[in-house]
Amino acid sequence: MIDVLSIEEPSEAVKTEELSISIAQYADGTLPVAERARVEALIESDADAQAAVREEQALTGLLRSDPMPQMDWDELAVRFSAAIDDQMQARVDRAGWAMRLRSATAYFGARGMIAAAASFVIGLGLATYLLRPAPKSLADGGLKSVMDSPSPTNGSSVAMVVDGPQEDQPLGRAVEEIFIGPGGSYASAAGPSPYSDDISARPARVMIAADAPPAPASIPTSPF
């Protein structure tokens, strides 16, 4: 059983809030018809309610007093419409390639398009392979630069300058290892000579100079 006495009456604050809402709705014309008669009766008999209605109406008037700039709406509509046309045209242009691709697929069939795509990829790979930059070799790169290099010594000739691999330009190895050791039968022995010095740290540039006539056109042989 509900204890009727325990149900509290709405507080004055709640009543005031509810009344404020009703008056605001009355003033802006959104008060439900069923409640209108009650609120109108209250307003007629209550000076505070009348003041509240006037305040609501004043606020509404104030808010609407900042006018919206007047415009030529017909012209503006034409502009908006033209912007949409431009957008549509841009989409049509973008879709052009997709449509051509779809048409080609329809014409050649899916297998044909796959074959064409595979041919394209293969061709691209082949072209990349064939047109790749050739690695510098002693014969056509390093040695030529040797021949054109000025002598570091006074008047004597430079026999050979070998550019080693550059850190930022890994175009291939100019010299992998340099073995320095006795020649003759030792040099002709199979494999690296036991007397060789394995230069594991590659210098950026090795210059071999000797007091000799200008370098021959052919690759100079080791002095060992």
Added chain:
Amino acid sequence: MEPRASQTDANDAQRPGAGRPNPEPPDAILVGKALAGDRGAFDELIRRYQRQAVAVSYRLLGNTHDALEVSQDAFLKAFGSLATLQKPEAFGGWLMRIVSNLSLNFRRSRKTRRQIGLDDLASAPEAGQPDAAGASEYMSSAGNPVRRLEGQELGRKLSEAMQQLPEKQRLAITMFTIEQMPQKQVAEALDCSVEAVKWHVFQGRKRLKELLKDYM
């Protein structure tokens, strides 16, 4: 002590595209035609809602150029995603949601004003124009200079007061109280119930009465 002349139903009857007595097709028909490829149908929707779109954007941005730019973007976006509109009869509220979202994003991003081809609609600002940032050649410049200055000052105060409201309250008051959009359409725009719109309007007005008491 008369209340506003229109009641809710009457207000809804004034809504563009909804229950009008004239033979203009309702929004849902125009949306359907536009989806079927009838560009003229969407042009009619533009004519029907452009004022509302520019007005809401202008109230939120306080600048005609930005409002025009955002409105154009809103129509472009609406046209581009018209197929996603689930209730064609709610086009107006849906468009206003796009407009308000774009306007708020525009403000938040502090986007540099771009020249989008609408600038040739605008002439150099004239003294006393409602928006100091730029005036359109379509804007009227009539009026008493003193009154215009007073209006500018009042407009600035109003704008400052509105900025102090929470976003939903600001949007609800802008759309319902100032632009007199139907509550149902405002609810669609704010993606909330009509009751929530009433509450936002009431709370917003309550705060504005405090902030603007010197001007009332």
